[in-house]
Amino acid sequence: MPDPIEAGGRSDPALDMALDRTDHGPVDGTSLRDLLQVAGLGLELVAGDQARLDLPVRWTHTTELLYPAPYLRGGELVCTVGALLVDERSCRTFVSAASAARAVGLCFGLGDVHEVIPPALVEACHSAHLPLLQAPLGMPFLAIAEYLAERRTLAAGRDNLRIESLLTELLDGLRSQASVAAMMAMAVRTLEGCLSLVADGRPIAVDAPERAVDGVLVTAALGPGTVFTWSGAGAPPGLRVLARLGRVIELASHGRNVEDSLKRERTGQLLLPVGDRLANPVALRPMLEELGIGDGPLVISAWPAGSAPLLAVHMAGGLISEAPGIALAVTRTAEEVAAASGVLLLPCGFSRSVALVDAAGAIAESIAALQLSRRRGVIVGPASLTSLEGLLEQQPIGRLDPFVDQLLTPLISADELQGTRALETLRSFLRNEGSLQRTAEDQYVHVNTVRHRLMRIHRVTGHDPLVFADRVALAIALWAFDRRQNSRR
The missing domain is CATH 3.30.70 (Alpha-Beta Plaits)
Incomplete structure (x- = not known):
């Protein structure tokens, strides 16, 4: 392996803002700047290029390896408590490895190993133009991952609704004998790019050619010799999405009985x-x-x-x-x-x-x-x-409103007034199937702290998470709350 210090490894400051979706999966657009503005995370910017704060964060990667590059795919916020970052050389090695792997930034957790961020790490990040964030004592890196997961879920839901609406429009067009040109125009309005349908090398339909961008293509094979292609400057559609839409339009190009x-x-x-x-x-x-x-x-x-x-x-x-x-x-x-x-x-x-x-x-x-x-x-x-x-x-949204209004709303209000984390603990407790020990490990707290928080939930809601029937009611309330939030975004 080449010495990462001598090899440099500094990534281009103009790192792809969208990170190729076909390689890395959908990115919802949550940036380092967004994370810095989340009060519940308490992150602070210590060093790095301000321009890179708008890069999207694909995921978090927690590591104490000095050379984590082989385990990164690009776009990660690399989190560490710096167990091996003990001198200038180790700090430079770590930053060079992260930059070479196209990480969008580092997040350093205080308190476990270091009371302050090593100055050599700050200097290395500054030299590499790599943003360095500071996480306060007691803030688990898992909280960042959970926030990103929630944002990604919401973004995927919005994107699914947009595509499903377009698909419904195309299927209506297919049923009403709409022309291929009309259906291509429907798709272009939503996908915001150039679309082309080609069979055996012969263009069947092309719409909005002025939106095409050289080298930016997503191509779906619909059958032998038939392809449906998108090109544009915006966010590209996924391959599966393009194939779904293309099959409907391709069928419209044939005579209908x-x-x-x-x-x-x-x-x-x-x-x-x-x-x-x-x-x-x-x-x-x-x-x-x-x-x-x-x-x-x-x-x-x-x-x-x-x-x-x-x-x-x-x-x-x-x-x-x-x-x-x-x-x-x-x-x-x-x-x-x-x-x-x-x-x-x-x-x-x-x-x-x-x-x-x-x-x-x-x-x-x-x-x-x-x-x-x-x-x-x-x-x-x-x-x-x-x-x-x-x-x-299968339930209408309104049917579950009482669960949210009577159980979760008081709990959320109590968290906001008292600065507590009862809702977060409830999520973890349900996710860990009612295990106190796993919830404590998940939350980085003592088991007795989990018990105390569950007792507070019982006092506020009247439902005891340790009782099966009450736990089911709380799970329903949380599920309905999340669906309500998703429907409003």
């Missing part, structure tokens, strides 16, 4: 009444027998409205229907559903395997699973409906 569309709509007019128990499932038997499915076993899957033409292509052996607000498919197995979902990358919920006579329950099950799939961004089956989270996600 009006008779097949009407047949799928007639099938939908029968399936929905079956699901509402207003029609006998046996009425489906002739259509199912034509496909070799007969009386079952069968699986029913629910998909976004307008997706029936796509399903007809990728689930050729199933009964496909289009109904108001939803598309339904009947297949022999869940594997057929999973295979189509893997290609189309659309929200999808599917039922357990049932006989034809039980189709009504299977339809209701698949629609409930679709609702969860829209929120989670993955295919959802019947097993997810039997979890507490699955049950909660």
Whole structure:
């Protein structure tokens, strides 16, 4: 290994502001400057280039290695208490390694090893233009990671809503026979870049070519010889997102059979009444027998409205229907559903395997699973409906308001007035499945401190976290609170 001091390793001060999403995963834009403004973290800037405070922090990495570069991917805030930073050489080595690995900054925790940050570390960071943050005594590095995770979750939720809204618009366009040009224009308004659809080397459609940027491309392969490409100066869409949108637009470039569309709509007019128990499932038997499915076993899957033409292509052996607000498919197995979902990358919920006579329950099950799939961004089956989270996600937002207003709101107010951390401790206690010891380790406090905080929660809310029924109520309140916060952002 070359000597990191002699090799230099100083990274470019103009480090990529967005950090390539295809290499590092989505970045929500939380910067070092944002972290410095979070009062609960208590971070202070000690040294470094002010211009680099606006770089996004991909994640935190806690280490006491003198040369952590092999374990960094770029974009991390490297956290340390400086166990090995005992002289000028060790400080220069550590800073050079972090800079060479494209870390966005260092965070030094006081109190465990050093009462003050070593001056040699401050000087090394200043020379490398690498921001150096100071964490106060008692502030766990985990708190920074949790804050970043929360911000990333919120950003992912906002991005999912934006993409799902566009997908709904495209599927509506597909159903209403909109032109490829019109659908490309819909996508460009949301993705803010140039889009092109090419088949066998021949451009099928191009929109907003003036927004293209040389060398900035995301290309999704839709099939043999067919690609869908984005280029632009803004944040690029993920590959999976581009593929989902591209498949809808690509289908619109082919001729659409009006008779097949009407047949799928007639099938939908029968399936929905079956699901509402207003029609006998046996009425489906002739259509199912034509496909070799007969009386079952069968699986029913629910998909976004307008997706029936796509399903007809990728689930050729199933009964496909289009109904108001939803598309339904009947297949022999869940594997057929999973295979189509893997290609189309659309929200999808599917039922357990049932006989034809039980189709009504299977339809209701698949629609409930679709609702969860829209929120989670993955295919959802019947097993997810039997979890507490699955049950909660099916509830209207307002139905859980009493849990938030009566349990969490008083707790949050008490934390703000008294400067306590009861809510944070409650989260940790629930995350650690009611283990006092693991919660204490998570919070970097003594077990008795955890007990004291739980007693305070009991006094404020009237619910004892050590009692199972009360703990469930508090977990519901916290879940509902987080969903309410997400819906407001």
